[in-house]
Amino acid sequence: MNKIIKNSIKALSLCLLATTPFISTACSDDDALVTDHSWNIEGNTIVNIKPERYKLLRNPMNGWVIYSGIGDGMMMNFWDLYDNFESSEGTVKVSDYGSTLYVRGLWSNFNPERGKYVWDETLQTGPAKRFRMLVEGAKERNLKLAFTFVCDSRDKHDDACPAYVKEAGAEGFTTTTGSVNVWTPYPDDPIFQKEYEEFLTAFAAKYNDPDVTQFVSGFGLGQWGETHTLKYSTGDETPKQAVFEWITDVMSRLFTKVPIMINYHRCLLGNKGFSDADTGVAADMVKRAVAKGFCLRHDAFGMKQYYKDWERGITTTYHGVVPIIMEGGWVESSHGGSIAGDGYKNFAEVRQGEYDEAKGGYVNMMDLRFDTNVNTGETHSWFNTAFHLVEEFIAEGGYRLYPDRLSIPTTARSGGSVSLTHRWSNLGWGYCPTNLRQYGDKYKLAIALLDKSTEEPVRIYIEEKADISTWMKGKPKTYTSNIKLTDVAAGTYTWAVGLVDTTKENAIGILISARDENQTLKGWVKVGDITIQ
Known part of the structure; x- marks a missing residue:
């Protein structure tokens, strides 16, 4: 220690x-x-x-969450890398510090064709091969699984939504990522909602199992699946409340044995991102989601211009009511030139800032994010610039x-x-x-x-x-x-x-x-x- x-x-x-x-x-x-x-x-x-x-106790909804994914950026040697990970304390096995493996991916990764799913034995290549590698490795290392599905294609080089949804007549919009045009369905489109509900139903039939699954995170809607900056068919936020009721009803009905998450931020299901929206509306939606059985997560811990007093007030209100989990906001590989705006000199200070905010928010779980360059990713940063905080969270964080x-x-x-x-x-x-x-x-x-x-x-x-x-x-x-x-x-x-x-x-x-x-x-x-x- x-x-x-x-x-x-x-x-x-x-x-x-x-x-x-x-x-x-x-x-x-x-x-x-x-x-x-x-x-x-x-x-x-x-x-x-x-x-x-000091010993790691793998208890329900507690501890470090190790991030992974099933997109093209995930290497097949993920476990070899993470079992022989260089840290400031020498070579360590990352899974010795975590309780959960978080599998992120596009909806189309999990459900490439109608009726075909990434966990099917008939699928052996691409995302299915990576998914099987991750799931089997998690089981070997006594890690439970957590999941996020992303429906929004913005910032992606592939359609997040399976092609059969558009072919069925769902309406949406096209954006460009680099030189690639990608398509995203409107979240209020009834065909999209029907198809997405069918996918979630199939997923719950497989993974609504507390012996396997730690939690299912978020709705998958909006940019990065974080339920902000949504684009509705009406061009305004008129459908927002109806979409909220639909997705929260579906998830609370399907996931009866494993915890589910809602992102708590002031732009919840709004058409803006990171703005000072009507916090009263957002607070009411959080309250109604919690009443339906949702826990809380936020994905911008340590980002001082985004995580403010309103967000801190949410954690105070719901401490002891539902668990709160965090994801840090700053990404070393792409945000190195931006952290100075929050007063950080380097990523050691970023990690300390995230940790302090997490402690102030009473979080039960913290994130060890993956990057295709393991020498610049967030896990590398935690284990090399803030290893003492990794251990301190095991000793003091959660319960x-x-x-x-x-x-x-x-x-x-x-x-x-x-x-x-x-x-x-x-x-x-x-x-x-x-x-x-x-x-x-x-x-x-x-x-x-x-x-x-x-x-x-x-x-x-x-x-x-x-x-x-x-x-x-x-x-x-x-x-x-x-x-x-x-x-x-x-x-x-x-x-x-x-x-x-x-x-x-x-x-x-x-x-x-x-x-x-x-x-x-x-x-x-x-x-x-x-x-x-």
């Missing part, structure tokens, strides 16, 4: 259950050490746990949960009742988004009795009153759980706590920030023994 981080952060002092026993609970908000909870329970012992601060103090019983009678008091902290500036509609309240705090020889649970008790999404930095939560030891045979067991996925027979779903010696191989955190007579 980089010394800068160590100096800057102070360390703080399958046997499945037949039923899920009920726990009666008392809990309090923002607990100090002295609360109405009893720590000195007769027969209990106090256990203090020190967190593990990092652990129980710092517990009062546990050491002896009991089979069939009797015991009480445990336990306090939980979040070391990260973000939050754990267990409240997302797509997660369906599946993540729960659990207390287990482990078999001492196998370290497998013999009983799991779900703590229904604990809302993990409310665990914020500097505001620990304390619970007192009363457990009835029904049908527990006499013997010595190990108390353990975990954050489980109730849709997977209460397997660990969120890793706790505990040291290796305190954890089982499956992620339960051991807190002490109990002898049951």
Whole structure:
């Protein structure tokens, strides 16, 4: 671990259950050490746990996002490059620092012909070959996937929209990129909407899977797919609200198990880009999208003329409501002459500016962008001019949960009742988004009795009153759980706590920030023994 981080952060002092026993609970908000909870329970012992601060924990909607794409610029040796990446700390494996592989591409890359998709085994060349390489490599490296589809051809050398959409009669407009004419459909065109919805339906049938997909990002509309500078068939913004309702309804209906994103900026679905548009309208659209199940992302972190107080206000409003993810705005290979306008002298200062803005915005995820020249891309810049920030985000960014103090019983009678008091902290500036509609309240705090020889649970008790999404930095939560030891045979067991996925027979779903010696191989955190007579 980089010394800068160590100096800057102070360390703080399958046997499945037949039923899920009920726990009666008392809990309090923002607990100090002295609360109405009893720590000195007769027969209990106090256990203090020190967190593990630095190790990468691949948890839902948390961590660094490694960018890739399936267009012509993506090299087939992507993983070789990223597995042997030169950094200021020597050769590193980039995937050792990330949780997600972000696959970007044109709609036409993902869906070259009607009814044919990039994931089909029948497609073996071009984008399909690159897609398969990326997806298989992500699985090998324990990375989940994220996706963006771009429908707008401006700035592209190929049509972002599949040819069959225009052939079906969709109306749009032509622009020129270099010497190439490209075509973009109007987002309010009914034929375009029908065809795009059919593609999204096919994609969701394949990738609406939380075991594979981390999130689906944005609508794909507007320049760069960032939902600004749209061109409507009317020539003005009259269709904007109708388009908003259509695309948000479609995505919220289709993606029921994986998070979806909306870009939050003042020109949301407008015909301008980066202007001081009607912020009240944009704020209302963000509010309505969040109500439909959308999370938030912004693609201009660190760009001071674009990311301003209005955007900061959005992150303050929705901190703890939905996760916020960021993408930096400045691109080293093409914006080197522009950063001075924001007061940056070099890209080390750009990375620091992005990091500071991300911290102020409570983001859960940050970006490691790819460039065809790996020696000038954003990933190269992070790993060579700001490596300490890469590690610092793992330690401090997003969320990092652990129980710092517990009062546990050491002896009991089979069939009797015991009480445990336990306090939980979040070391990260973000939050754990267990409240997302797509997660369906599946993540729960659990207390287990482990078999001492196998370290497998013999009983799991779900703590229904604990809302993990409310665990914020500097505001620990304390619970007192009363457990009835029904049908527990006499013997010595190990108390353990975990954050489980109730849709997977209460397997660990969120890793706790505990040291290796305190954890089982499956992620339960051991807190002490109990002898049951």
